[in-house]
Amino acid sequence: MIELMSFEDFKTSMSTIELFVQKKMDESTKGVESKILVLGDVGLDQYLYGSVERISPEAPVPVVNLNSKEKKLGLAANVGKNLTAMGARCDLVGLIGQDKTGEDIRSLLNSWDGMTPKLVVSPTRPTTEKTRVISGQHHLLRLDEEDSSPLTNNEKKLFLEHIEGLDFSEYSHVILEDYGKGVLFEELCQVVINKAHENNALVLVDPSKKAPIAKFKGADFFKPNYSETLAYSDIAGTDDYNSLLNWISQEGEFTNLVSTLGALGMSLKNNSRTLRVPTFARKVFDVTGAGDTVIAALAFGLNGGLSTVEACLFANFAAGFVVGKVGAVPCALEDIKNHMERFSTSEISLKFQENV
Numbered sequence: 001m002i003e004l005m006s007f008e009d010f011k012t013s014m015s016t017i018e019l020f021v022q023k024k025m026d027e028s029t030k031g032v033e034s035k036i037l038v039l040g041d042v043g044l045d046q047y048l049y050g051s052v053e054r055i056s057p058e059a060p061v062p063v064v065n066l067n068s069k070e071k072k073l074g075l076a077a078n079v080g081k082n083l084t085a086m087g088a089r090c091d092l093v094g095l096i097g098q099d100k101t102g103e104d105i106r107s108l109l110n111s112w113d114g115m116t117p118k119l120v121v122s123p124t125r126p127t128t129e130k131t132r133v134i135s136g137q138h139h140l141l142r143l144d145e146e147d148s149s150p151l152t153n154n155e156k157k158l159f160l161e162h163i164e165g166l167d168f169s170e171y172s173h174v175i176l177e178d179y180g181k182g183v184l185f186e187e188l189c190q191v192v193i194n195k196a197h198e199n200n201a202l203v204l205v206d207p208s209k210k211a212p213i214a215k216f217k218g219a220d221f222f223k224p225n226y227s228e229t230l231a232y233s234d235i236a237g238t239d240d241y242n243s244l245l246n247w248i249s250q251e252g253e254f255t256n257l258v259s260t261l262g263a264l265g266m267s268l269k270n271n272s273r274t275l276r277v278p279t280f281a282r283k284v285f286d287v288t289g290a291g292d293t294v295i296a297a298l299a300f301g302l303n304g305g306l307s308t309v310e311a312c313l314f315a316n317f318a319a320g321f322v323v324g325k326v327g328a329v330p331c332a333l334e335d336i337k338n339h340m341e342r343f344s345t346s347e348i349s350l351k352f353q354e355n356v
Contacts, residue, residue: 002242002267002274005309010278013310014340020306020314021337024087035089035170036299038080039192040177040184040206042094042119043128043146044101044108045074052135062140064133073108074130075292076177077115078330079206082296082318084114085330088303091116091171093162095155095183101127101145120162122155128181148181159188168199173299176216177292180208186215193218202302206295213252222254223295229259245269256308260294260319268312277309279316293322293331 050064073081080092092109096102096119105127109117125147133141151159168174174196178184196203197218204221210231216222224231229248233239236247249257249269257269265279297318301311318331321339 002276004276005278009309010313013307013313016310017301017306017314017317018337018340020301020304020310021333021340024304025333025337027087034172034303035091036083036303037091037093037166037168037171037174037196037201038076038083038177039093039174040076040079041128041179041181042073042077042092042096042105043075043130043179043181044105045072045078046070046129046131047072048131048133050133050135052140062135064135064140071104071108073105073112075128075179075181076175077105077109078292079175079177079296080115081112081330082293083300084112085332086297086300086336087114087333088300089114089116091118091166093118093120093166095120095122095125095151095159095181097122097125097127099127101129118162118166120155120158122158124152125155128179146181151182151185156185156188159183160191163188163191163195166195168195168201171196171199171201172303174201174203175295175299176203176205176219177295178206178208178211180211184211184215186212189215190217204295204299206291213248216254217252218254219252220255221258221298222248222252222256223258223260223291223298224248225260225291226262242274245274258298258312260291265316266294266312268309270308275309277312277316279320290319290323293318297331297336 047070048066049068050066052062052064054063056063076094077092080090083090092115096105098121109115128146131143132139174192176184176189193203202220205216205219206223207228209228229244232244232248236244238244245257245259255270258266260266265277268275268277294315297315298311301314306314317340318336321335322329322331
């Protein structure tokens with residue numbers, strides 16, 4: 001059964017998190033903890049902003065008057081953006097192609113403090129790019145340019161050799177960010193998990209939908225969202241949420257299973273209990289990148305000494321901030337602090353009761 005977090009426990013955890021955030025903001029030297037490794041699918045997010053004033057006479061579609069364009073780091077690189085925005089240091093390992101999009105990613109990474117790119121370049125595979133057309137607060141269209149087929153044997157060899165060249169003793173935590181683009185194949189994941197554990201680093205996994213659990217077996221944290229959790233129902237032979245949590249946890253031998261539930265927060269399952277941790281958001285404009293923020297905040301909180309429950313609550317507040325923004329927006333400690341301060345004690349008490 002899922003245990004609902006008590007309001008008293010919530011208030012105690014909140015006090016700890018507030019002190020944690022303030023301490024991190026007051027530190028004269030950022031990134032004093034060990035580095036965090038982010039490994040997974042990287043990509044470029046392009047945003048086309050415009051206004052809609054009429055429907056096309058050629059087809060029943062809106063005509064967008066283009067006003068501006070913007071390019072941002074996306075996918076696993078957005079996890080790195082969130083980590084460094086909070087003050088952490090991280091290495092980013094991913095795959096790009098020999099193309100203009102790959103050059104754009106390199107350029108953006110070079111201008112982003114705290115994140116060191118350690119990329120593998122494929123001579124044949126294109127760099128993943130997502131183009132979003134936005135009018136006001138509304139997504140009108142998304143165009144994906146990608147090759148999500150399994151990596152070739154040569155690409156797999158390049159990746160495995162690349163991993164052998166990393167010093168895992170530098171990392172306190174490793175994030176495997178899976179967007180289903182082929183980078184996180186099973187052999188690579190198991191090599192990384194083993195190397196991390198040999199160096200006392202924790203492994204956090206953000207899986208893609210219907211990702212084989214076997215390739216992440218033994219990870220310390222497995223973080224599917226609600227739909228990704230339900231996607232395992234056919235394999236597990238049940239669509240009961242509690243039973244699914246048990247099955248996923250046992251099948252993957254995960255120390256902690258964190259299933260995010262949107263407005264209802266998240267469920268945290270480990271050997272001792274299954275706990276639902278609430279979340280709070282003023283408004284929800286766009287969930288793009290929210291999962292990236294959650295996995296980054298979890299790793300950052302754990303890296304800074306928060307307990308598992310406290311790190312989950314910290315991550316929920318971080319996600320509560322980014323869903324109030326349009327597009328994938330990194331979340332800084334100041335943003336989390338301000339977001340937490342927006343809720344008075346009485347308002348949190350009322351919303352807490354509504355959540356549970």
